[in-house]
Amino acid sequence: MDTFLGRVTMYRLVLALLLVLAAYAFVLSGLGLLAFSPKELGATLAAAVVTSWGGTRMMAMIVRTRPHTESSLITGLLLFFVMFPSDAAAGVGGIAAAGLIAAASKYLVAFRGRHIFNPAAFGAAAVTLLGLGAAAWWAANPAMLPVVLLCTIVILYRTRKLTMGAVFLVLAVGILVMRLTAGGTDPASALQLVLVSYPVLFLLGFMLTEPLTLPPRRWQQLLVAALVAIVLSLQISIGPVFIGPEYALLIGNAVAFTMGQRRRIRLRYTESRQLTPTSVEVSFAPAKPVRFKPGQYMELTLPHARPDRRGIRRIFSISSSPGDASVRFGLRLSDPPSSFKSALLNLRPGASVNATMVAGDFVLPANPAVPLMLLAGGIGVTPFLSQLRSMEGTDQGRDIVLVYVVSTPTELGYVDELSRSRVILFCPGNPGPLPEGWIHGGTGFPTAKDLRSLIPDVDRRHAYISGSPTTLAHAKLVIREAGGKSIRTDAFLGY
Structure with missing residues (x-):
């Protein structure tokens, strides 16, 4: 559905x-x-x-x-x-x-x-x-x-x-x-x-x-x-x-x-970079500082010629930290890409884009003592990037393990940004050299047995899942079978 x-x-x-x-x-x-x-x-x-x-x-x-x-x-x-x-x-x-x-x-x-x-x-x-x-x-x-x-x-x-x-x-x-x-x-x-x-x-x-x-x-x-x-x-x-x-x-x-972002957000396009063969990260400089919590999303408006059925407004999870000078979004490209994403990637530096809102409840618990397991499917790692980036240089000391699931070794993105995090990678084939502290957990989607073996305290961790609807449905069943009770999800629709 x-x-x-x-x-x-x-x-x-x-x-x-x-x-x-x-x-x-x-x-x-x-x-x-x-x-x-x-x-x-x-x-x-x-x-x-x-x-x-x-x-x-x-x-x-x-x-x-x-x-x-x-x-x-x-x-x-x-x-x-x-x-x-x-x-x-x-x-x-x-x-x-x-x-x-x-x-x-x-x-x-x-x-x-x-x-x-x-x-x-x-x-x-x-x-x-x-x-x-x-x-x-x-x-x-x-x-x-x-x-x-x-x-x-x-x-x-x-x-x-x-x-x-x-x-x-x-x-x-x-x-x-x-x-x-x-x-x-x-x-x-x-x-x-x-x-x-x-x-x-x-x-x-x-x-x-x-x-x-x-x-x-x-x-x-x-x-x-x-x-x-x-x-x-x-x-x-x-x-x-x-x-x-x-x-x-x-x-x-x-x-x-009175409760929300009470102004239109104006962004100036600066650059894009290739993350994987099928995903990119785009960066914008906001005209004024943007208030958001790590894990939230933003709706962008980009009028363009001959928009397809997806229209001229799209929602993207924010991958940057609230303290960054730039606002960044990671996005997956279909083949062929939608008219919106094509127009976005064809922007010239300095082009203006409006955002209509910042919203979302996919935020980490206020109590930093709560142990967490983050499970990302592909580009679903984007909101976790914002959350992990926001903790760099702080003394929060959160107990976090990221389970990162990708379809092929070439779809492994954000390796440098995640190099200091505790990551368990599930990836078919040989992913090549991994950052210190990373674990190659398996070649398929993690099972309940995998999670209990690699994360012995999985049953007491709050689980956060981000990715496609298929990833979310599969992961929820696996986490519950492994003993997980508290689960929050962030569905990437339309990919």
Whole structure:
């Protein structure tokens, strides 16, 4: 599943799911299972998507930047499901206004190039306050529920937000059911009513998970999810304004903004170096110091001609230490490489690249006394490089052993950087001379017997695994069989 979903970016996955959901809505409307006619849905869809797309392009021209087409289409489709459908002039005008306001908010309601609020929620809230339209969240419908539920599960799984989704649903559904039960509704009917008539699933799957308006750490995301769930379920009013789902999300966005990297990160390309025949490390000089924790990742944006299905934004684990002057990323090259990576490797020194966020929870325990086993598959060693580099010249004295698995001797990278670390190498054939202290543990993937033999205390070490989904799945089984209990993973999707 990870391999399949990793073939496309999150933007394209969400766009595809929204298109499937829209097509399903038109089918239901044609069958008379929705309260809105195909004509009303068609007018709403056209107004929302055209104004969001057109408004984004217009604003991009004004501020002299490139528009993100997929993002604008997603915003338009979200408004299609949020705004009250209409084919009347006034209704379509309100929907169009929501699309234009949503597009403008990405550039005007922003801080140092980073937008603060979910654009669709901002557009819906704005036109409601102005009296130009109304949010209906009509995707919350009994006939729509099965597909909305499936889409939500796919998005939460792909984004590794299942725990966040569980926190949101438990609180939102639980509080709403209790409120309805207190009003005289029996619990079973209350639960059914909440699931089919409140937009908890659509809000969670398609809007709360937006990466640019989420904080970077998991505990922060859980906190924001809980806050949005509570505000949504209390259904309060402030004066004449009812605090509906769009306002609950905007409140969560505002809190999330205070927790993360509150500016666009500008990087200047400096150089690249070949690590192995199929991997390189690229280096950038940041315009200002970048705050990150060793093991986190960064999303780069690189507009280029004829982007393939992977798009113009990609996530890469940071291989440099937070104290380094350069920000570096190790990346694997497929044959042929993606359009993004080709454009990245063809950059000239001095070329500017923007990063949209720093995030991730693949960080080492705060307590340096915790013994660790790091297991890397190929280029999955990248986040470990950042962690090990950050400890050089410090007195942390962590007890760390790195299990490094490569497919061939030529795929062994970062040997010099890892020469002072305790490394157990699993590599077919003869890897040649190894740094002092390294052990050639075997020629295949490590078994539970290998780990128990080479790392006798494997059962008390916290295990960290980084690599492809296949590597992660295999390694987790082996580590558990060897007695390991605490396991954290970092999946390299799309390779």
